[in-house]
Amino acid sequence: MPHRAAKPSLLVDALLFAAGALVATVLLLALANPFAQPDAYHDGGAAALRAGSSAGGGGRTFYDDPALAYTVDRPIAGWDEKRAGWGRAHPELSRGGERVLMVSGSQPAPCGAPGGDHTLTRLLKNKADYCRLHGLQLLYNTALLRPSMDRYWAKIPAIRAAMVAHPEAEWVWWVDSDAVLTDMDFLLPLRRYRGHNLVVHGWPRLVFEARSWTSLNAGVFLIRNCQWSLDFMDAWAAMGPDSPGYRRWGAVLKSTFGDKVFDESDDQSALVYMLLQSGSPWREKVFLESDYYFEGYWLEIVGRLGNITERYEAMERRPGSAALRRRRAEVEHAAGAAARNAALAGAGLSEAGVNGWRRPFVTHFTGCQPCSGQRNEHYTGASCDEGMRRALNFADDQVLRAYGFRHAGPLSDDVQPLPFDYPATASQ
Numbered sequence: 001m002p003h004r005a006a007k008p009s010l011l012v013d014a015l016l017f018a019a020g021a022l023v024a025t026v027l028l029l030a031l032a033n034p035f036a037q038p039d040a041y042h043d044g045g046a047a048a049l050r051a052g053s054s055a056g057g058g059g060r061t062f063y064d065d066p067a068l069a070y071t072v073d074r075p076i077a078g079w080d081e082k083r084a085g086w087g088r089a090h091p092e093l094s095r096g097g098e099r100v101l102m103v104s105g106s107q108p109a110p111c112g113a114p115g116g117d118h119t120l121t122r123l124l125k126n127k128a129d130y131c132r133l134h135g136l137q138l139l140y141n142t143a144l145l146r147p148s149m150d151r152y153w154a155k156i157p158a159i160r161a162a163m164v165a166h167p168e169a170e171w172v173w174w175v176d177s178d179a180v181l182t183d184m185d186f187l188l189p190l191r192r193y194r195g196h197n198l199v200v201h202g203w204p205r206l207v208f209e210a211r212s213w214t215s216l217n218a219g220v221f222l223i224r225n226c227q228w229s230l231d232f233m234d235a236w237a238a239m240g241p242d243s244p245g246y247r248r249w250g251a252v253l254k255s256t257f258g259d260k261v262f263d264e265s266d267d268q269s270a271l272v273y274m275l276l277q278s279g280s281p282w283r284e285k286v287f288l289e290s291d292y293y294f295e296g297y298w299l300e301i302v303g304r305l306g307n308i309t310e311r312y313e314a315m316e317r318r319p320g321s322a323a324l325r326r327r328r329a330e331v332e333h334a335a336g337a338a339a340r341n342a343a344l345a346g347a348g349l350s351e352a353g354v355n356g357w358r359r360p361f362v363t364h365f366t367g368c369q370p371c372s373g374q375r376n377e378h379y380t381g382a383s384c385d386e387g388m389r390r391a392l393n394f395a396d397d398q399v400l401r402a403y404g405f406r407h408a409g410p411l412s413d414d415v416q417p418l419p420f421d422y423p424a425t426a427s428q
Contacts, residue, residue, distance in 0.1 A: 059089040070161045072146060072237050079227040083167045094168050098190050100222075101169040102131055103162050105141035105154070106177045106371060113373025115385075120371055122392050123177055129399045130181040133333045137169075146242070152218070152267045153240045156233050163225045175362070176219035178370055179295065180391040182305070183359035184398040185337035186292075188222065196287040197224040198232065200271070201295035204288050207275055213257040216288060218268040219364055220295035232282055239270040292352035293360035299379075300354055301363045302387040305394045306410060311357050312340075313423040315347035325421050330402040363391045386411065 062068050062082040069076075076082075087094035104127055111117045124140055131138040144150060145157035159172050166172075171190070175181075193199050202216025223229045239249045249265035256273055275283050293301070316324040324343060328336050344350040344358060352358040367376030368384035375384055390410050397406045400415060401422075408414040419425040 061086045061089050068164075070145075070164050072149070072157050072160050072234070073242070075234055076164075076230050077227075079163075079230055083225065086167045090168075098170040099137075099168055100171045100173050100188065100190075101137050101139060101162060101166050102127060102173045102175055103139045103141065103155075103159060104175045104177055105158055108142050108144060111371040111373075113369070113371060116371040116373065119385075119388060120177060123180065123370070123388075126180050126392060126395055127175060129395070130184060133184055133330070133399070134187065136173075137166075139166075148241050149237070150241070153237070155267070156237050156240070159223065160230070160233055163230065167225070169225050171222050171224055173222050174220065176364065176366075178366070178368060178388075179220055179362050179364040180388070180395055181361065182301075182363045182391055182395050183361045184333075184395060185340055186359070186361045187337075193222065193287050195285075197226060197228045197285040198222070198282075199287045199289055199294070201290065201293075202288040203290050207272055207288065211257060211272075211276065213253070213260045213269040213272055215272055216268070217295045217364065217366065218271050219366060220362055228285060235274065235282075236267070236270060239265050239273070240267070241265075292358070293362055295362050295364050296360045298363050298365045298368070298387050298391070301360050302390050304357075305390055308357055308359055309394065309397075311347070311349055312359070315340075315343055315349060317424050318347065322421075325424055327404075327420075328402065333402065365391075 199222040206215030
């Protein structure tokens with residue numbers, strides 16, 4: 001081997017340091033997100049993302065308390081005060097409005113169903129698209145944070161950890177992996193939920209009169225980052241697999257709900273049961289949303305998507321609607337969305353749900369199980385797969401428009417360029 005000097009010269013040291021600094025700078029610029037934009041849900045996001053704290057700066061917070069844990073088996077007390085203290089220590093990270101953190105996830109292992117991993121990738125892209133367009137953060141988790149709480153119970157440990165990791169977020173928005181955001185223009189009406197800590201798609205009559213376990217859906221919900229929510233999730237999880245009375249809870253839930261055919265304690269039945277109890281400490285803080293598709297059943301939606309597209313295109317062809325057809329940079333999405341939303345009523349498209357033609361906000365493919373392939377026996381593989389492709393392409397066309405393209409058909413993977421002044425110049 002050639003001889004190597006034991007002590008490099010100061011000149012060599014200086015050159016190596018300068019080269020390293022240059023490489024680090026280039027990497028930092030290369031990894032910066034070119035699509036970062038202001039957050040439509042709060043007005044302090046851009047500054048917060050740019051801000052940073054030194055390792056020892058900002059003062060002591062709850063993160064310095066060794067007794068505080070991220071896991072569901074360790075209750076947290078005084079969380080509202082802890083969050084407030086963290087905010088005082090980090091004003092540059094906590095200013096702004098009601099920030100929303102979207103949380104979703106899937107199993108850590110590869111999918112068992114053919115094409116399942118590809119479908120999950122498209123479903124993840126759909127959520128990433130919506131979050132990018134509206135300046136939201138997305139946490140997609142693929143780790144079982146508490147292996148004993150798997151399947152539908154796995155969301156609770158993930159949400160609990162997300163709340164602790166993101167004290168700057170006022171809301172955590174759980175979205176099941178098999179849910180598709182099908183209206184890229186829609187904003188969560190957070191003002192509507194003031195005074196509430198949990199928002200779930202459901203119907204009071206079906207919960208409190210019919211006492212149905214399907215009176216709400218626990219696959220998509222908003223939960224406020226507060227002490228009430230931590231306590232609520234502790235009580236919710238106490239009916240899950242970690243409970244010594246797990247089997248008993250399964251029998252209780254089956255006997256409570258006449259339409260429940262299996263005797264396993266699941267998250268959705270447990271949630272309805274908690275609301276039904278006399279003197280429930282949870283009921284008054286839960287908002288059952290049914291005025292729009294906060295979470296929509298896919299079978300009543302996918303067959304109507306083509307007609308919805310036609311009606312939106314007709315709206316943009318109306319006289320005086322040139323502003324709706326104007327091409328915009330993707331960073332201007334909020335302005336275009338606001339213009340389209342303002343035009344819906346005049347075009348007869350403002351009504352949501354099965355009786356209206358407004359784009360469904362979330363289309364949930366409950367029972368389709370795209371990863372495992374173990375679908376509900378009432379659904380065929382073809383109906384689930386085709387439905388998901390229709391919904392994903394429907395949403396993707398709204399995103400691709402800013403890039404000058406759209407899918408060649410509702411089930412096509414191919415895309416085609418859009419003509420100028422689309423849809424006025426689209427072929428009839």
